[in-house]
Amino acid sequence: MTAPGPMFIDLSGPSVPDPSWKRCWRGEEMLWKMFWGWFFFGHGVVLGCSFGVMVLAMILGFATDPGSLNAGFAGMATGAVLLVLAIIPYGLWCGVSLWRCAKNCINPLWTYAARLIVIVYGIGIAIPLSKLVN
Helix, strand or coil, X not given: CCCCCCCCCCCCCCCCCCCHHHHHHHCCCCHHHHHHHHHHHHHHHHHHHHHHHHHHHHXXXXXXXXXXXXXXXXXXXXXXXXXXXXXXXXXXXXXXXXHHHCCCCCCHHHHHHHHHHHHHHHHHXXXXXXXXXX
């Protein structure tokens, strides 16, 4: 009788699929999911939450000093900074992911349309930023 060979046991369990945002970044997600789920509706969620934070910061500013408009404006400016800090990384991620996922569709016309949207989106962000620099 011979001794059995080594036995390996996989303790990590079943593999969990990557989340959708990682698949989008690598360009592995379907174009329609990336465009409608993350680009279109995702911007609505991020902007809505950011404006909500802006309004709450303004209300907190008024609550700290009810007799002064400056406190409310300071709170609103703080909320605007938070809006910019949230929307710029999300916008960059969306633009890169949409460009990479553009090839994952049946009709190549949608690939060109998605990439044109990314170019227009980038120009739409670059123009206001260029006004701030000058």
